Each structure stands twice: as structure tokens, then as C-alpha cells.
Amino acid sequence: MSPLVQGIVTVIIGVGGCVGYFFLSNLILDKVIFPARGDNPGVNINRANLVRPWLFLLPAMGALGLYLVYPVVGSFWRSLYNRAGDEFIGFGNYATMFSDDGFQTALFNNFLWVLVVPASATFFGLLVAQLTDRLRWGNIAKSLIFMPMAISFVGASLIWKFVYANNADIGLINALRDFFGAQEPLDVLQVRFWNNFFLMFILVWIQTGFAMVILSAALRGIPEETIEAAIIDGANPFQVFFKIKVPQIMGTIVVVWTTITILVLKVFDIVYTMTGGNFGTEILPSYMMSYMFRDDGRATAVAFVIMIIVLPVMIWNIRQARAEMR
Amino acid sequence: MDNIAGTKSSLSWAVNISVILLVVIWLIPTVGLLVSSFRDRDQISASGWWLSPFAVEQNFQAKIPAGEVKQDGDFFVIEGNIFSGGEGEVIRFGGARSNPTANAAGETAELTRDRSLTVQTNGDFVYRSPKEIKRDPSVYYSTATPPEFSLDNYRTILFSNNMDIAFINTLTVTIPATIIPILIAAFAAYALAWMDFAGRGLLIAIVVGLLVVPLQLALVPLLQFHNKIGIGQSFLGIWMAHTGFGLPLAIYLLRNYMVGLPRDIIESAKVDGATDFQVFTKIVLPLSFPALASFAIFQFLWTWNDLLVAKVFLPSNSESWVMTVKIADDLLGSRGGDWGILAGAAFISIAVPLIVFFTMQRYLVRGLLAGSVK
Numbered sequence: 001m002s003p004l005v006q007g008i009v010t011v012i013i014g015v016g017g018c019v020g021y022f023f024l025s026n027l028i029l030d031k032v033i034f035p036a037r038g039d040n041p042g043v044n045i046n047r048a049n050l051v052r053p054w055l056f057l058l059p060a061m062g063a064l065g066l067y068l069v070y071p072v073v074g075s076f077w078r079s080l081y082n083r084a085g086d087e088f089i090g091f092g093n094y095a096t097m098f099s100d101d102g103f104q105t106a107l108f109n110n111f112l113w114v115l116v117v118p119a120s121a122t123f124f125g126l127l128v129a130q131l132t133d134r135l136r137w138g139n140i141a142k143s144l145i146f147m148p149m150a151i152s153f154v155g156a157s158l159i160w161k162f163v164y165a166n167n168a169d170i171g172l173i174n175a176l177r178d179f180f181g182a183q184e185p186l187d188v189l190q191v192r193f194w195n196n197f198f199l200m201f202i203l204v205w206i207q208t209g210f211a212m213v214i215l216s217a218a219l220r221g222i223p224e225e226t227i228e229a230a231i232i233d234g235a236n237p238f239q240v241f242f243k244i245k246v247p248q249i250m251g252t253i254v255v256v257w258t259t260i261t262i263l264v265l266k267v268f269d270i271v272y273t274m275t276g277g278n279f280g281t282e283i284l285p286s287y288m289m290s291y292m293f294r295d296d297g298r299a300t301a302v303a304f305v306i307m308i309i310v311l312p313v314m315i316w317n318i319r320q321a322r323a324e325m326r
Numbered sequence: 327m328d329n330i331a332g333t334k335s336s337l338s339w340a341v342n343i344s345v346i347l348l349v350v351i352w353l354i355p356t357v358g359l360l361v362s363s364f365r366d367r368d369q370i371s372a373s374g375w376w377l378s379p380f381a382v383e384q385n386f387q388a389k390i391p392a393g394e395v396k397q398d399g400d401f402f403v404i405e406g407n408i409f410s411g412g413e414g415e416v417i418r419f420g421g422a423r424s425n426p427t428a429n430a431a432g433e434t435a436e437l438t439r440d441r442s443l444t445v446q447t448n449g450d451f452v453y454r455s456p457k458e459i460k461r462d463p464s465v466y467y468s469t470a471t472p473p474e475f476s477l478d479n480y481r482t483i484l485f486s487n488n489m490d491i492a493f494i495n496t497l498t499v500t501i502p503a504t505i506i507p508i509l510i511a512a513f514a515a516y517a518l519a520w521m522d523f524a525g526r527g528l529l530i531a532i533v534v535g536l537l538v539v540p541l542q543l544a545l546v547p548l549l550q551f552h553n554k555i556g557i558g559q560s561f562l563g564i565w566m567a568h569t570g571f572g573l574p575l576a577i578y579l580l581r582n583y584m585v586g587l588p589r590d591i592i593e594s595a596k597v598d599g600a601t602d603f604q605v606f607t608k609i610v611l612p613l614s615f616p617a618l619a620s621f622a623i624f625q626f627l628w629t630w631n632d633l634l635v636a637k638v639f640l641p642s643n644s645e646s647w648v649m650t651v652k653i654a655d656d657l658l659g660s661r662g663g664d665w666g667i668l669a670g671a672a673f674i675s676i677a678v679p680l681i682v683f684f685t686m687q688r689y690l691v692r693g694l695l696a697g698s699v700k
Contacts, residue, residue, distance in 0.1 A: 003495060004494055004497065004498045011506070014506040015505060015509060018509040018510060022603065053526075057513075057529070059513070060511060060573055061514070063569060064536060064570065064573055066551075067569075067570025069536070071543045074550075074551075075543045075547055078546055127348075131344060144352060145348065147352075150679040150680050151356075152631030152632075152675060154633055154650040154654050155672045158359065158653065159672065162665065170371065172355075172358065175376075208352075268634060269634070269650075272633070273653075285540075303546070306540045306543070307540055307542075310540055315535075317537065318535050322531055
């Protein structure tokens, strides 16, 4: 059976199964377990309504528990065992990892990524959002800057590999250097330390559109009166932007910033396709992939380090969500 | 707003120019790859894609057959045309490998040992040597090759590189992985939005927290789990994995949207005796279409573009490669220098997401806003 046919069959079974489950479980609940008749139908209806939410939630909770909650525990547990998984070594994986040069490089680079990418993407996004705000062709411009969001990290890496190519007749960077009189082409991906920034720019290129869309909506939401008042008081456009608009959308800026930060901690594709982690460009996700299938103990230890870095953002998000619901 | 007190003209020029500049910077890399995907390998390495509308100077080497030698006084002479019947335009030529473009067309090149070589623009040449010519002499020349665009790269990549299989595999992974989580999430989102029960707030908080759990954590334990229950690395495994990983965002997006639906409609339906199941299927689900579409687009783009999950949960043999894996693990290695092929492959893989993106941008934007501003 070809995979595609298998896929279609799965869609039918999956969708049919879901609908069937929800329909039948509700039917059984209402007609068999707590029927709205007999001695005290009111009590039965109330009981049925107490159970029903959990019927609706069960498949989702099962999948979430298995695919996202269990792995947090499972990964931590696995990271306490050795490579083969048969010997408990406590924090041995973490100890060897922290003394490994590769890990230290990855951690340092990841720190750079977290510092640079969210800041740059938010900055460019805000810039474009503000500049295109009153522009007649602003929507077209936004659409084009938003486009990289649809491109895979692998595709984007290829696009930029071409720009960075080590040949003045292929790569734009080297063509520009050639134009300004450089003699030899330069492989920018092999220039230690700075190559990280060339990789980061790819992610900035992708994420600027995301920042732009959200910040653009936030800018539109600013009450006109505040801006009018500032202009009447003689504020110049820069003052209006920095002193009136930016403070009012600070909350959104923080959300965009943290969302991109989380993404930065997960993306391994760019480093993997561009340099394979060579030339000192390793970051934690790609470092983890280099141990995946080879040393599960070490791989899970790296994953858990990523989890710990993400944790503060997670807690902050939950607090925000809870504050909103009140 | 900005035109108060005549500040408009100079500033609006600056704004227009900077936006144009930014758009160009953002667009150029993609355009470069697109243009290159239509050029052949030799043209790509001969001139930059930004020069592709112009003729390319390419170097060639021709052997002059020594058999046609004639004697002219003390000299041995070969005459003929280096294009041997074909057409072309010689720009420069030379008689030595060390300097293949030493002379302009029409000049006479003085070679070592008193030999000389003349090549005209149309390819006619005269080779003179004081000694008998035993070996076929070589002529090096450069011609202007007119720009050429073709679909050859796409043909090669699709039909002889198995990119077609990878394309179908990507499609196979994407469709169930997009549709199934929507249904599961919709029911859960309804419960979290419109049903009252103890622990609802806690569950919502958990969903929000799970939004940011790094996928990396899930890889090892779940692969072990799949191996244990006998699924192993397979399509079924990746569908389940994508479903699980997509659920937090789906539930979060849909719940945010459903909470905003007018309370009156739902309550009057309940007063009229509709059960929760009926309220959900007949009222909430149809009204939530925009949110469902938003999530579907997200999940589609994410599963289509994913490399990590596919690398871990699909078998590593070439029949099950999806396009991203195929490009990253196969083409970049085996075809590393063949830019035409790589560009073609990249465009095959990003064509569908781009179409989805440009046709359904409205829903995507709405989803982004619902997913993060709230």
C-alpha cells in the first residue's frame, strides 16, 4: 500500500474515529449511564453534565500527556542513565557534558543567538510596521517581507547558502567584496565567531515578518487621540514614535520578543544545513541532534538543558494567561 | 497624521525609499535562487545570477586536426573554423593553456617556436608553424553564450533524483497531521471555553505551558515508546507525533476564538434544549471556521517544513525521505556544488507553502494575532 493511500485511509479512520468517539460517548452518557428519565431525571442530567467536559477533553489530554508531558519526565529520567540505558549514572551525563568543549561552544553560541535574533527581528519588525503604516503600497511591502515565514528553514538555508557562496560569480556577498576590490573570495561561513551572525541573520530574515504582523496590528490599536495630542504639543515624528507609540505597545513587544526567543532555542535546521555545526557554529539543538541515535543519555541531557532555559518563559506565559482569565 | 505643519514631503520620501530598500533586501535572496533554478550549471558558475539576462563569456578548448595541414612556402599551415560548421562569436583566444584568453579576436598570436595563430570573430583560424605539425594543436577561446533559461534542472531533480517520491512523502505526512489534530483540539477547546468544571483554569494553564515545551525533549522517549508498541519509525508514528505536538497551539488558538463567540447564541440554544454536543457541532464549530482555517494553515506550514520530526520519526531509508530531509541530508552532500539542481529542489519544496501563504494570508495573520497578542 503506497504511503499516500495509507495517509488517506488514516485521515478517514482518524476523522471517523474522532467523530464516532465523541458522538457515541455522548450518546452512551445520555441514554445509558445517566438517562434523563427514571426516578430523578434532574439529578441524572446534572451528573451527565459533570462528566461531559471530560469526554470532550479526554482525547486531547491523552495525546498531550503522552506526547508532551510524559517526555519531560521521560527525558529527564533517561538522561540519568548511560549511553546504553542500562546503568544509572546520576548526573554523569551532565557532568561530562559541561566539561565538553563542544557543549560550551554550543551554550555560548546559543546565548548569542538568544541575544541577537529576537532583538534584531523585533527591531526590524517594528521598523517595517511603523514605516509601512501609512504607506499606500504598505500591504504589498508587508506581504513580501512576511513571505519568508512560509519557507522552511531548510529552504531558507539553501537560499542563503547561495548568497554566502564562496565564489564571486555565485554569492552576492563575495560579488560585493569583489566589486569593492577584494582579491580572493571568502567563505563567510568559515570565519570563526562572525559566521554565527551570518547564520543568525537567516532566522532574523524569517522572523521579521512575524514580528511585523503582530506589531503592525498593535500600532493600529493605539488610540489616535494620544498621537494627535502629542503632535499638537509639537512632538516630532521620532518623539511620537519613541515616546508615545512604543511605550503603549510595550506589552506586545515583550510577547513578540519571548515568542522568538523560544523559537531560537528550538531551531536546529539552519545550523544543520549550513555548516553541520562545524567552524564553531554549534548551538544546543544541533548539538543535541549530533548525539541523537548515538548516545540517548547525552541527547536527553542536552534536551533537558534546553527545557531549563525555556522554563522561565513558560512560567511567565502561564502567569500572563492566568492574569488574563481573572 | 504626519502631514501636519507641512512635515510630509521630505519624510515621506525617506519612508518610501527605506521601505523599498528593505523589501529589496528581503526579496533578493529568494529571487536569486529562483533565477538560478532556471540556469544550467555552467552558466551559474560563469556569471552571477544578477547578470543572467546578459550573454555569458565561457571558455572552450578546440583541437585543430593536424591531418588537414597544407604547405605554404616554408610554413606548414592549417586553416578552418573552430566552430566547425556551427555558429558562435569568438571574443578572445590564445594558443597556450597557461593563458587561454591572451589575444582579442582578429589579432595574430605569436606562439613559441615561431608558430603563430590567428582567430577571427566568426571562428575562422589560421595556424602557421615552421616545422611539420605532428600533434593536433589546441586552441583556447572564449565565446559569448547567449542567456539561456530552461526547466532542465526541474526535470532532472524530479525524474532522476526521486524528488517526486519525496514530494509525495511530504504530502503524505502533511495531510493527516493537519486534519486530525483539528478535530481533537476543537472538542477540547469547546470544553475549555464553554463548559464549567473544576480544574478548568489549571488545564488552560497547562496548555499554555505546553506551548513552549521544546520538541527536543520528546524525541528520545517517544521514539522508544513507538519502538515498544511496535510502530517504530513509520508514517503512523510521525502522524501521531505531529498530532501531539500541534495540539497545544490548536487548543489555545481555538479556545481563544471560541471564548469570544457571543454568549447569547449559545445560551439560547441551550435554553431551547440543545445538548452540548449539538451546540458544539451545529453552532460553535461552523462559527469557528476562521480559527480552524488559521490553525490548519499553521499546522500545514509547520508539518510541511519540518525537518526535525521527520528525521527522528520516519525511517532513514531513501524511500521515506520527505523533501526537507532529502535536501538537507542527500542533495546538499551529493550535489553540493550543483547550484542549479539545489535551487530547483528548494523551489519544488517551497512552492506549495508559498501558494498557501499568498492565497490564505488573511487567515494566517488572524491566527498569529489570536495566538500571541491575547
